[in-house]
Amino acid sequence: MQWVLLLNGGFLITEIIGAFLTNSLALLSDATHIASDISTLIIALIAVRLGRRPPDAKRTFGYIRVEAIGAMINGIILFAVAGYILWEAAHRFRHPPEIAASSILVIAGIGLIVNIIAVYLLRVSSRENLSIKGAYLEAWGDLFSSMAVLIGTVLILFTGWNIIDSILSILIGLWMLPRIWALMHEAGNVLMESAPKGIDTHEIRAALSATPGVDSVHDLHIWALSSSQPAIAAHIVVPEHENATQLQGQLMELLKTQFGIQHITLQIESSACEGPHCDKSR
Known part of the structure; x- marks a missing residue:
């Protein structure tokens, strides 16, 4: 240059x-x-x-x-x-x-x-x-x-x-x-922290929700740190008896291999989020 x-x-x-x-x-x-x-x-x-x-x-x-x-x-x-x-x-x-x-x-x-x-x-x-x-x-x-x-x-x-x-x-x-x-x-x-080009938020939500052991997904946020570095944060609701650590690893591997996202933050919860602060639509 x-x-x-x-x-x-x-x-x-x-x-x-x-x-x-x-x-x-x-x-x-x-x-x-x-x-x-x-x-x-x-x-x-x-x-x-x-x-x-x-x-x-x-x-x-x-x-x-x-x-x-x-x-x-x-x-x-x-x-x-x-x-x-x-x-x-x-x-x-x-x-x-x-x-x-x-x-x-x-x-x-x-x-x-x-x-x-x-x-x-x-x-x-x-x-x-x-x-x-x-x-x-x-x-x-x-x-x-x-x-x-x-x-x-x-x-x-x-x-x-x-x-x-x-x-x-x-x-x-x-x-x-x-x-x-x-x-x-x-x-x-x-x-503006919009979802990066080529990444479908609805597709990612569906893939996470379809994983065995996942009850629901809420407060899903996908944005770009830069033009080539996407990031994701989400709350994952699982049954109380579920192995949270193992499931978290599976979900992170899914996001890396299928969607190419490396910067991942997943919060595992054992009870569904209720109240006005919960965002289940994104």
Whole structure:
């Protein structure tokens, strides 16, 4: 990830200078996107390193949720960037300025190579960490942006239609928005302690309840400590004569093997929960 940061940082300086020299909004919007990528990579790097810290007396779950906070911050930044691109493009759409298309072609070509390398370097790590996934999605966004700028510049050279630069900027901004929303939605689910993606609460309740020796299940809670670490807590009601320790071990093994949940807290009870504080629906 450090190599991606260095590559993007070096190209960002080149693209900003080139955008002002060529008067290209598409190039400037691409540079703005890369600037947000750099902030994403920095936040992701901090999140990964903090996430490795062990729990302490104050933060008993450790720092693993920092990645979701970082992803949410990145999403907010990207929304602002996309909004600026769309606003500026709409303004230029009415009055397209002259641009230096040949110079843009060279810069866009360099950007395409840099972004291909960045996507390749981030591809594997994006499966394990939400913040890196955000950086990976942005790298894909930069890759398509560079391709669009490259193709658009060729069209400008052949047709002389400078309005293509503004059209490309609008397309880049619209392409970013749904992907930003998906990232923020996933980070929001972690922060709101929603059930992790791919885990069915009703299926888990049914599997626990169907285990021999279990009378009922109540106060079942499933949430995500991070994008890759689900957790569960539940109260299990069993008959008084039941071997609670043995049954607890069976249920924990069930949750680990069938549902892939490793962080498990099960409270074994010999009497059904009664009263308004009992939650038998979750």
